[in-house]
Amino acid sequence: MAIRERLSGNEAVATAMKQINPDVVAAYPITPSTEIPQYFSNFVANGTVSTEFIPVESEHSAMSACIGASAAGGRVMTATSSQGLAYMWEMLNIAAGMRLPIILIDANRAISAPINIHNDHSDSMGARDTGFIQLYCENNQEAYDNTIMAVKIAERAKLPVMVCYDGFITSHSVENILLMEDEEVKNFIGEYTPEEYLLNPDRNISMGPLALQDSFFEFRKQLADAMVESKEIIKEVSSEFAKVTGRNYGLYEKYMLDDAEVGIVILNSSAGTAKDTVDELRAKGVKAGLLKPRAFRPLPYVEITNELKNLKALAIMDKADSINAYSGPLFSEITSAMYTAKLDIPTINYVYGLGGRDVKTDDILTVYEKLLQIASSGKIDQVKHYLNVEE
Amino acid sequence: MSKKFSLAGMITKDGNSLDLKTGDWRIRYPVHLKEKCKHCMLCVVYCPEDCIRHTEDAKLLGMDLQYCKGCGVCAKVCPFDAIEMKSDV
Known part of the structure; x- marks a missing residue:
């Protein structure tokens, strides 16, 4: 039986972590993810979980400790945001390169400078090519569900997973939520039984060794192949999850998209705002729709492109800017996929909401209005627009 | 995944240092000058690769070039100038 609760995003994720009861959590607090290690260390102190909590002195050490603990054979989790994720960057690559199924919770926050504690996606977008699977979450329910599914996805794909949700907007807002029973979570994730691990007394193994010109390339290809294969694993685990909870997740979610003429691609909480705008437009007879990627790594580029093919105009929305004199990351990647699929529809890029700039339904409405103009003309x-910014 | 390449380069066989043929790092190689050698074994203890071969009763046999990195420590420490470094290139 599902448990009806009302929790903030961070509380929901900390609750998922409590139910997962990982062997090791190593974390350093940083706004807006601070509450996760805070709640979790309460669970440790109260004996609610049997986890070894390592209060490290930095995020670089947090990920390093996670790597050691995961290589030793433990189920391992951490949480961070923004500068913390940036500080972990070196070790993120090592976690993925060593094929360790570490779960990282990222409450998305802007990257300095100027210093800012509020939400955008600059942190996780900056880590998009590290070899982590990235799952993006619209609301507290998705953050909770993805945290639980991440464990199984990571262990099956032998890849680390980053669960991303919007700092403050999702992390600190209290919403109604359906929780799984502790037993259900325990049964769903099962025991972690790695084939090889450093604390196995019967095997002398070495992990993460030197690999030079004769083999490094093959190991990197192996990692790239694992990311390709992870797409099916995410679908598998999500369908197993649906059997337990009734909540269905794919690689992406589409909203009113099938017959839409104007559409947007948008991540995380702003997708929720945009759904309201779509409803308003639909009420007026405008065929508006949206697509919200759940998995950005692996990027389901064939599937997403296929979903967009009937649009007359498309806007790809980036809550992170690539300072490349061109476009945001989501735009670059999806338009690139559209090009290789020979899908030629008028497509524009909007960078929005940097540093927590509020994005309201009216702001999203201006995007659809622009798309309607483009669709008719x-x-x-x-190509590139900045939404709601003072010039 | 190919059998030749383990997951992420993981090494599951211990005692494998002999598999790493460090000789191909070398750009200089040592030549053992038998007529000058007094078999003092000083080069043997200094060699960082443990690749100077000798008999059990301490007679120097020569260098195993499969592993010799060409560092030249043996030639430097030899009190009798019985090891000469030559260039591979």
């Missing part, structure tokens, strides 16, 4: 005046 077939002309694009400029």
Whole structure:
């Protein structure tokens, strides 16, 4: 039986972690993910979990401790945001390169400078090519569900997973939520039984050794192949999850997209706002729709491109800017996929909400209005736009 | 995944240092000058690769070039100038 609760995003994720009861959590607090190690260390102190909690002195050490504990054979989790994730960057690559199924919770926050504690996706987008699977969450329920599914996905894919949700907007907002029973979570994730691990007294193994010109390339290809294969694993685990909870997750979610003429691609909590705008437009007879990627790594580029093919105009929304004199990361990658699929529809890029700039339904409405103009004229005046920014 | 390449380079066989043929790092190689050698064994203890071969009763046999990195420590410590470094290139 599902448990009806009302929790903030961080509380929901900390509750998932309590139910997962990992062997090791190593974390260093940073806004807006601070509450996760805070709640979790309460569980440790109260004996609610049997986890070894390592209060490290930095995020670099947090991920390093996670790598050691995961290589030793433990089920391992951590949480961070923003500068903390940036500080982990070196070790993120090592976690993935060593194929360790570590779970990292990222309450998305802007990257300095200027210093800012509020939400955008600059942190996780900056770590998009580290070899972590990245799952993006619209609300507290998705953050909770993805945290639980991440364990199984990571262990099956032998890849680390980053669960990303919007700092403050999701992390600190209290919402109604359906929790699984402790037993259900325990049965769903099962015991972690790695084939090889450093604390196995019967085997003398070495992990993460030197690999030079004759083998490094093959190991990197192995990692890239694992990311390709993880797509099916995410689908498998999500369908197993649906059997237990009734909540269905794919690689992406589409909303009113099938017959839409104007559409947007948007991640995380802003997708929830945009759904309201879609409803308003639909009420007026405008065929608006949206697509919200859940997995950005692996990028389901064939599937997403296929879903977009009937649109007359498309906006890809980035809550992170690539300072590349071109576009945001989501735009670059999806338009690249569209090009290789020979899908030629007028597509524009909006960078929005940096540093927690509020994005309201009216702001999203201006995007759809722009798309309607483009759909009727077939002309694009400029590719990249900044939503609601003072010039 | 190919059998030749383990997961992420994991090494599951211990006692494998002999598999790492460090000789191909070398750009200089030592030549054992038998007529000058007094078989003092000083080079043997200094060699960081343990690749100077000798008999059980301490007669120097020569260098195992499969493993010799060409560092030249043996030639440097030899009190009798019985090891000369030559260039591979």
